[in-house]
Amino acid sequence: xxxxxxxxxxxxxxxxxxxxxxxxxxxxxxxxxxxxxxxxxxxxxxxxxxxxxxxxxxxxxxxxxxxxxxxxxxxxxxxxxxxxxxxxxxxxxxxxxxxxxxxxxxxxxxxxxxxxxxxxxxxxxxxxxxxxxxxxxxxxxxxxxxxxxxxxxxxxxxxxxxxxxxxxxxxxxxxxxxxxxxxxxxxxxx
Amino acid sequence: xxxxxxxxxxxxxxxxxxxxxxxxxxxxxxxxxxxxxxxxxxxxxxxxxxxxxxxxxxxxxxxxxxxxxxxxxxxxxxxxxxxxxxxxxxxxxxxxxxxxxx
Numbered sequence: 001x002x003x004x005x006x007x008x009x010x011x012x013x014x015x016x017x018x019x020x021x022x023x024x025x026x027x028x029x030x031x032x033x034x035x036x037x038x039x040x041x042x043x044x045x046x047x048x049x050x051x052x053x054x055x056x057x058x059x060x061x062x063x064x065x066x067x068x069x070x071x072x073x074x075x076x077x078x079x080x081x082x083x084x085x086x087x088x089x090x091x092x093x094x095x096x097x098x099x100x101x102x103x104x105x106x107x108x109x110x111x112x113x114x115x116x117x118x119x120x121x122x123x124x125x126x127x128x129x130x131x132x133x134x135x136x137x138x139x140x141x142x143x144x145x146x147x148x149x150x151x152x153x154x155x156x157x158x159x160x161x162x163x164x165x166x167x168x169x170x171x172x173x174x175x176x177x178x179x180x181x182x183x184x185x186x187x188x189x190x
Numbered sequence: 191x192x193x194x195x196x197x198x199x200x201x202x203x204x205x206x207x208x209x210x211x212x213x214x215x216x217x218x219x220x221x222x223x224x225x226x227x228x229x230x231x232x233x234x235x236x237x238x239x240x241x242x243x244x245x246x247x248x249x250x251x252x253x254x255x256x257x258x259x260x261x262x263x264x265x266x267x268x269x270x271x272x273x274x275x276x277x278x279x280x281x282x283x284x285x286x287x288x289x290x291x292x
Contacts, residue, residue, distance in 0.1 A: 014202060030222050045239050053251045061261075076221070091215070114197050
């Protein structure tokens with residue numbers, strides 16, 4: 001009964017925040033609504049016994065990534081309002097219609113797939129969460145069967161860091177580096 | 191504690207994913223479009239967790255971990271690209287970036 005009530009609150013809150021994202025004109029408001037829906041999803045993870053994922057969702061998504069988004073929004077200027085005039089004819093109506101169709105399709109396929117997989121094995125996951133614990137079970141699986149993927153993840157992160165450092169560097173500092181050294185020194189002195 | 195049937199979680203994930211698609215199609219600010227992409231990734235994460243519960247193993251939760259890492263890398267690189275575009279064109283509107291359009 002309690003789980004049902006909590007799920008109802010999560011359902012309404014997550015969907016409400018997502019729909020509010022569509023109508024928020026300010027980018028900061030959009031980001032805050034996104035944080036709201038992510039927190040609601042973390043509660044949904046907790047309800048389904050994914051304790052580690054719920055904690056990571058709060059720390060990384062609602063914490064780190066959203067702070068990065070807000071940082072960039074602030075850096076580019078908060079007061080810059082979005083142009084709300086739609087240049088393409090009927091873009092919004094077509095997008096809405098296709099989106100509703102997509103929602104119906106995904107929901108239908110997902111609900112059908114529950115029976116396809118072969119019933120609810122919730123008790124098995126509950127047993128795993130009780131005996132070694134959720135975090136320990138995730139760690140054992142991650143560092144045994146998915147070890148190669150985990151290592152590939154670290155390569156991806158290093159690549160992303162190097163790429164961002166190259167991208168975000170100012171162009172004039174690059175030209176100053178590539179230019180002959182005396183002239184750049186002169187400019188600094190002047 | 192009685193559990194809610196997994197189909198409801200899947201329906202929630204499907205609805206959130208569709209809202210993300212609509213937002214990415216309708217909005218014009220590049221950063222806001224990125225936020226809707228994050229919303230779609232979040233919905234997929236909820237699906238992974240739900241399927242992990244249906245199957246009774248933690249493999250789906252590991253996939254959520256991988257999605258999270260890829261989302262972080264994607265957000266960082268994408269925001270850096272937006273930063274460079276705004277520096278050059280003084281606008282985050284995606285309609286202004288039409289150089290490669292045929």
